[in-house]
Amino acid sequence: MDNPERSGRLLHxxxxxxxxxxxTTGSVVLVKQLTTTRIAANEALARQQxxxxxxxxxxxxxxxxxxxxxxxDGLLGRTRQPVHRARRGGEPVASVxxxxxxxxxxxxxVLLVGVDLQGKVLAVxxxxxxxxxxxxxxxxxAKHDWITRFEGASLAxxxxxxxxxxDGGRFDQLTGATVTSRAVVGAVHNALLxxxxxxxxxxxDSLRFSPNTSPATAPEPK
Amino acid sequence: MHSAKSIFxxxxxxxxxxxxxxxxxxxxLAVTSTLVNGLGLGLAxxxxxxxxxxxxxxxxxxxxxxxxxxxxxxxxxxxxxxIELIMNAWFYGLYKVLGIFVPLIVTNCTIVARAEMFASRQxxxxxxxxxxxxxxxxxxxxxxxxxVRELLGQGTLxxxxxxxxGTTAQHxxxxxxxxxxxxxxxxxxxxxxxxxxxxxxxxxxLDNAFTERRTAPVADAGP
Numbered sequence: 001m002d003n004p005e006r007s008g009r010l011l012h013x014x015x016x017x018x019x020x021x022x023x024t025t026g027s028v029v030l031v032k033q034l035t036t037t038r039i040a041a042n043e044a045l046a047r048q049q050x051x052x053x054x055x056x057x058x059x060x061x062x063x064x065x066x067x068x069x070x071x072x073d074g075l076l077g078r079t080r081q082p083v084h085r086a087r088r089g090g091e092p093v094a095s096v097x098x099x100x101x102x103x104x105x106x107x108x109x110v111l112l113v114g115v116d117l118q119g120k121v122l123a124v125x126x127x128x129x130x131x132x133x134x135x136x137x138x139x140x141x142a143k144h145d146w147i148t149r150f151e152g153a154s155l156a157x158x159x160x161x162x163x164x165x166x167d168g169g170r171f172d173q174l175t176g177a178t179v180t181s182r183a184v185v186g187a188v189h190n191a192l193l194x195x196x197x198x199x200x201x202x203x204x205d206s207l208r209f210s211p212n213t214s215p216a217t218a219p220e221p222k
Numbered sequence: 223m224h225s226a227k228s229i230f231x232x233x234x235x236x237x238x239x240x241x242x243x244x245x246x247x248x249x250x251l252a253v254t255s256t257l258v259n260g261l262g263l264g265l266a267x268x269x270x271x272x273x274x275x276x277x278x279x280x281x282x283x284x285x286x287x288x289x290x291x292x293x294x295x296x297x298x299x300x301x302x303x304x305i306e307l308i309m310n311a312w313f314y315g316l317y318k319v320l321g322i323f324v325p326l327i328v329t330n331c332t333i334v335a336r337a338e339m340f341a342s343r344q345x346x347x348x349x350x351x352x353x354x355x356x357x358x359x360x361x362x363x364x365x366x367x368x369x370v371r372e373l374l375g376q377g378t379l380x381x382x383x384x385x386x387x388g389t390t391a392q393h394x395x396x397x398x399x400x401x402x403x404x405x406x407x408x409x410x411x412x413x414x415x416x417x418x419x420x421x422x423x424x425x426x427x428l429d430n431a432f433t434e435r436r437t438a439p440v441a442d443a444g445p
Contacts, residue, residue, distance in 0.1 A: 013286040020281070020293045024300035031304040035311035042314040128318075132409065176406060 047112075050125040051084055051096050053141070054114035058122065060086035060093045069202065075190040076100065077108075083202055084112075092203040094122055099191045103183035106130045109139070111184065113150075113191035119199065120154045123147075124188055136180035146174055147184070155192050162189040224348050233355025239332040240363035241425045246330035250364060251414040255375065258382045260368025262316050263324075264361025266305060270327050271353040271360075273301045275341040279349030282342050294337045302327045316386055332360060363421070370417050375409035377402030 048065040055064065064084040072080045077100030084096040094116045102108045107130035114122035124147050131137050138144035149171060155162075163169030164181050173181035195202075239245050246267070254260040277297045285293060306324045309317045317324075327333070336356055341349040372378060377398045383391035407413045 009286070010288075013289045016284055016286055017289045017292060020296050024296045028300045028303050028307075031307050035307045038311035039307070039314075042311065046314070046318075135404075135406065135409070176404070 047127065050112050050127060051086075051114075054096055054112060054123040054125055055086050055094060056123075058086065058093050058116070060088050062087045064096060071194075071198075073194055073198070075194040075197075078102070085203060087203075092117060095195070095199075095202050097191045097194060098127065099187045099194075101183050101187040101190075103179075103186060104129065104131055105136050105177070105179045105183075106132070109180070109183055109187065111187050111191070113188055115192065115195045115199075117199075118154070119192060119195050120152060121150045121188065121192065124150045124184075131177065131180045135174070136177040138174050138177065139180060139184055144174070146172070146181075150188050153188075153192075155189075155196055162186075224344070226351060229348065229351050230355045230358075233352065233357075233359040234362065235359075235425075235429075238359045238363065238425070239335075239356050240360050241422050243332070243335070244422075245332040245335055246360065247418075249327060249330055250360075250367070251411060251418060254364055254368040254371055254414060254417075255409050256372040256381050257365055257368040257379055258386055260364035260366075261361065262386055263327075264357075264364040266309065266324055267327055267330060267332070267364075268354070268357030268361055269305055270298070270301050270330075271333055271336060271357040272350060273305075273353075274298045274333055275336055275349040275353035276346060277301070278337040278341040279344060279346045285342065290338070290342060291334075294334050294342075298333050298337070299328055313386075315384070332356060367414070367417055367421060370421070371408045371413060373398070374405050374417075375407075375413065376404050 044065060048063075051064050062085070064086040067087065068082045068084045070080045070082050076097065079100070081098040081100060083098065086093040086096070094114055097113045097115060098110065099113055100108050100110045108128075109126065109131065110128040112125050112127055114124070116122055126140050126147070129137070129139065131139065139147055141147055158170040161170030162185060164171050164173040164178060164185055166173055166178055167182065169185065171181070171185050233239070237243060240247075240250055249263055249267075253263045274294075274297055278294060281293070281297075302324065305327075306317075309324065336352060340352045344352070369379060372381060379396040379398075380391075380394040383394040387394070405413075408417065
């Protein structure tokens with residue numbers, strides 16, 4: 001009956017909704033703009049700090065966080081993983097291989113595994129994980145020293161012992177977090193297997209500025 | 223009609239969003255494995271409630287009943303997204319701990335409930351006060367639940383305080399025993415339900431005790 005009035009109300013409601021949508025979306029875009037560089041810098045910084053810890057005893061003069069290649073290999077994870085290269089005077093020092101495993105207790109565990117030129121583990125650090133607080137999160141160096149037990153290990157030593165004790169291996173499992181421990185031991189082992197098979201390719205200079213590296217390279221803060 | 227006292231009384235005790243309205247339990251139960259985690263999510267929720275209540279109240283003049291829910295959803299979703307981005311940029315350590323739970327604030331019915339039941343009908347000042355009171359009430363529940371679970375689960379308090387308060391808080395962690403065996407159940411989701419149920423029961427028991435004391439003289443006034 002009051003068609004003009006009714007459509008007027010509807011129009012009003014539609015305009016209010018449209019204006020709200022525009023304003024709210026606009027403010028999210030604005031905040032996103034303001035935070036993007038800082039967020040990327042935070043993530044890059046966290047990665048650099050872990051790489052620096054791994055390479056603490058091995059002097060290098062490049063920026064391994066930026067000197068990286070991106071590789072796709074089933075041993076390292078389902079998606080493309082960065083491999084960082086530490087050099088001194090242009091000569092290779094060590095590589096830091098990122099390996100992602102889905103074998104953990106909850107979500108994927110992302111590890112950085114430092115490997116010297118002979119294929120020996122320098123150190124391992126967690127980059128991201130969602131293991132149970134109080135149990136599986138002991139794989140973080142901040143919570144427990146368990147992750148240091150890989151230092152000095154290689155494919156040859158402990159050889160057949162690359163599993164947790166419960167499975168007959170040489171690595172203690174974390175109490176209450178056998179699944180997590182098993183996943184980390186397996187992931188570090190896989191990183192070493194990758195290095196054994198493809199290690200000589202990591203430092204090939206042709207890869208230094210390969211276009212493949214760009215997607216994985218985070219923007220640097222000025 | 224309202225007073226600051228009645229609004230705070232409702233938010234903290236009479237109509238506490240966690241213990242009485244039983245709203246927002248999904249993030250509440252998921253995150254409270256430690257005191258600091260609980261406090262972090264509580265503060266993020268508090269901030270969201272303040273901003274969303276203020277925006278909803280400020281726009282109530284030109285809000286139409288037909289579209290109020292979509293407008294609330296837009297306001298709340300964009301507020302949470304902005305808070306998540308800001309946390310990621312300026313409180314990265316905390317973000318790494320709470321990051322996956324922050325988007326859950328969108329699903330926290332407390333926020334849309336306060337928008338619908340209170341903020342969209344009240345002047346700005348009362349709406350902000352209500353957001354503050356409900357936010358503090360929710361944060362207190364998260365902190366108490368986090369403290370109980372952390373204490374039972376790993377025998378500590380304030381683990382990870384440095385994530386929230388900076389490096390000066392590194393020594394805040396209290397460890398009550400060096401060889402506490404840990405109580406896994408308290409840290410896992412079922413433990414959250416048990417601890418929360420006990421908390422609700424304790425609140426109801428206290429509430430009954432207060433009410434009885436208040437009404438007791440009246441009963442005694444008889445012959």
